[in-house]
Amino acid sequence: MTDQSKRIFGIDLGTTYSSIAYVDEFGKAVIIPNAENERVMPSVVFFDEDSIVVGDVAKESSKLYPNEVVSFVKRSMGEPNFIFLHNSEEYRAEEISAYILKKLAQDAEQYLGEKVSDVVITCPAYFGINEREATRKAGEIAGFNVRHIINEPTAAAIAYGAMDTQNERVVLVYDLGGGTFDITMIDIRKDSVEVICTGGDHNLGGKDWDDRIVAYMVEVFQNETGTDEDILDDPDTWQDLQLSAEKAKKILSQRPKTPISVTHGGERIKMTLDLEKFQEITEDLLERTIEFTKEMLEEAKSKGYKTFDEIILVGGATRMPHVTARIQEEFSVTPKIFDPDEAVAKGAAIFGWKLSLNDGLIERLSRKTNKPIQQIDEISEMIESRELSSKDFKDAAQEVADETGYTLPSIERSMLKVKNVTSKSFGIVAHTAKDQEIVFNIVLRNTTVPIIRKKTFYTAVVDQKTVLIRIMESETSQVEIQLAQAVEIKTAVLNLPPNLPVDLPIEITFVLNEEGRLHITALEKTESRQIDVMVDTASVIQGEALEKAKERSQNLVVH
Ligand code: AMP
Numbered sequence: 001m002t003d004q005s006k007r008i009f010g011i012d013l014g015t016t017y018s019s020i021a022y023v024d025e026f027g028k029a030v031i032i033p034n035a036e037n038e039r040v041m042p043s044v045v046f047f048d049e050d051s052i053v054v055g056d057v058a059k060e061s062s063k064l065y066p067n068e069v070v071s072f073v074k075r076s077m078g079e080p081n082f083i084f085l086h087n088s089e090e091y092r093a094e095e096i097s098a099y100i101l102k103k104l105a106q107d108a109e110q111y112l113g114e115k116v117s118d119v120v121i122t123c124p125a126y127f128g129i130n131e132r133e134a135t136r137k138a139g140e141i142a143g144f145n146v147r148h149i150i151n152e153p154t155a156a157a158i159a160y161g162a163m164d165t166q167n168e169r170v171v172l173v174y175d176l177g178g179g180t181f182d183i184t185m186i187d188i189r190k191d192s193v194e195v196i197c198t199g200g201d202h203n204l205g206g207k208d209w210d211d212r213i214v215a216y217m218v219e220v221f222q223n224e225t226g227t228d229e230d231i232l233d234d235p236d237t238w239q240d241l242q243l244s245a246e247k248a249k250k251i252l253s254q255r256p257k258t259p260i261s262v263t264h265g266g267e268r269i270k271m272t273l274d275l276e277k278f279q280e281i282t283e284d285l286l287e288r289t290i291e292f293t294k295e296m297l298e299e300a301k302s303k304g305y306k307t308f309d310e311i312i313l314v315g316g317a318t319r320m321p322h323v324t325a326r327i328q329e330e331f332s333v334t335p336k337i338f339d340p341d342e343a344v345a346k347g348a349a350i351f352g353w354k355l356s357l358n359d360g361l362i363e364r365l366s367r368k369t370n371k372p373i374q375q376i377d378e379i380s381e382m383i384e385s386r387e388l389s390s391k392d393f394k395d396a397a398q399e400v401a402d403e404t405g406y407t408l409p410s411i412e413r414s415m416l417k418v419k420n421v422t423s424k425s426f427g428i429v430a431h432t433a434k435d436q437e438i439v440f441n442i443v444l445r446n447t448t449v450p451i452i453r454k455k456t457f458y459t460a461v462v463d464q465k466t467v468l469i470r471i472m473e474s475e476t477s478q479v480e481i482q483l484a485q486a487v488e489i490k491t492a493v494l495n496l497p498p499n500l501p502v503d504l505p506i507e508i509t510f511v512l513n514e515e516g517r518l519h520i521t522a523l524e525k526t527e528s529r530q531i532d533v534m535v536d537t538a539s540v541i542q543g544e545a546l547e548k549a550k551e552r553s554q555n556l557v558v559h
Contacts, residue, residue, distance in 0.1 A: 010348025016178025021345040023353035029346035034107040054103035066235035078130035098141035120352040125151040153184035155347030169309040177315035179205040192417035199296035206317030213245035311335040357414035360400040429470040467494040
């Protein structure tokens with residue numbers, strides 16, 4: 001790998017476990033084990049006296065120091081009220097996530113003897129605009145050049161599709177991770193991977209199965225000891241039960257029953273949890289995933305996709321055998337368990353590899369054609385319109401192949417088109433004729449991104465100074481909805497030039513890019529003047545707090 005073709009690493013920043021991968025010299029995606037020789041690392045951060053510990057040791061420390069340990073921080077991404085206090089310092093979810101990323105990168109650097117600077121980070125398809133921005137910020141705080149935020153199921157589909165590029169098929173990716181459930185329909189073609197529809201639940205994952213076991217353990221403890229005390233109020237007991245519950249759950253993926261013990265306040269009880277009971281106390285959780293899947297299939301029908309060919313299971317929690325059984329019963333297809341823990345990081349690495357090869361091609365072809373090419377997709381369009389000859393393209397591809405050591409077919413394969421949809425609708429607050437506030441959706445969920453939408457506003461008074469736009473996100477597919485059905489994610493303030501008349505048209509352009517990030521520009525139409533737009537998002541770390549987090553992270557070695 002030379003300097004010109006910089007390696008881009010793929011990172012699965014999971015709710016419960018994280019991992020990092022790269023594409024080796026043979027074009028194969030491989031996971032990089034961490035310093036503890038584990039291929040996946042618990043996404044747990046322990047704020048020790050004067051150092052920060054991430055991973056297995058942090059997870060183990062949660063028993064002894066429950067108040068100093070942060071787990072499941074991904075569930076708080078883009079959540080303005082989440083603040084973790086340590087030594088009177090405040091830490092937001094983005095910064096804590098940055099420490100997880102730093103640990104992965106540090107260990108990978110040690111393993112490969114190569115700097116990790118450019119990365120692709122994954123996030124649940126279900127993440128909205130702010131959560132995606134928060135994920136990107138976490139990468140920036142960790143000191144990375146974040147090349148792309150890609151959806152976890154899309155990454156898994158890329159890893160899956162990369163194994164067999166000849167068979168065109170429609171695949172459902174059923175992704176049950178530690179904290180999120182995503183269900184995604186993907187059309188895999190020879191030259192493209194296209195997301196058709198996505199659905200799921202931000203707050204449904206393996207952890208909820210653990211919580212049910214914890215609740216069961218508490219109930220048995222209370223029955224056997226005769227106490228009505230809520231033993232989970234004791235943080236030590238709570239942590240202990242969480243860890244035992246997860247262990248029990250994993251054992252039940254292998255065996256029909258498992259012994260569990262609960263110790264609290266000097267009393268200890270033993271019990272046995274069998275698979276049947278486990279299934280009974282978690283049945284509604286599994287049913288919710290089936291309902292979300294059916295809902296998504298209905299939506300896919302409206303896009304012309306009436307059937308699918310395969311279901312692949314990713315995410316560690318799909319190892320529970322009754323997940324496979326229930327899906328088979330409902331949809332009459334045998335789901336394939338596909339590399340549940342590693343597919344996402346590997347897919348992100350393949351996507352990163354594609355980006356780095358694309359960089360090489362774009363740079364050469366821009367030089368050859370004297371045209372500034374921005375996106376790889378433009379190249380095929382240029383070949384089609386004969387702006388670019390096939391020979392020039394082949395020559396450039398050969399040069400990239402020679403420089404990187406990859407084969408010509410793999411350089412051509414890196415032209416793979418990846419198309420995504422937005423998982424949420426977004427719109428603005430508007431006034432009805434009766435002057436009631438409603439949300440007018442500008443982009444509906446499951447629309448292919450990137451997408452550009454324009455809307456014209458009119459000044460309401462002479463010499464209006466500003467226009468305030470409230471940007472709302474929701475999960476409905478209707479154009480007009482009530483305010484209560486959406487959440488405000490940002491405000492944009494347009495600072496207008498002086499002395500504008502009343503009723504002057506101002507055109508606002510909303511661009512939702514392929515990563516699901518929103519960009520807003522505004523134009524005063526009569527004189528074609530660009531208008532300054534200030535976007536404010538309290539939900540995502542920014543300004544001074546961001547700078548402080550970056551500085552803190554820069555000087556930090558995580559253990
Ligand atoms: P992921 O976010 O994809 O890494 O998935 C993590 C989730 O998978 C956690 O809730 C784990 O407890 C769960 N998990 C991992 N291995 C197993 C297993 N063998 N059986 C059941 N759940 C598992």
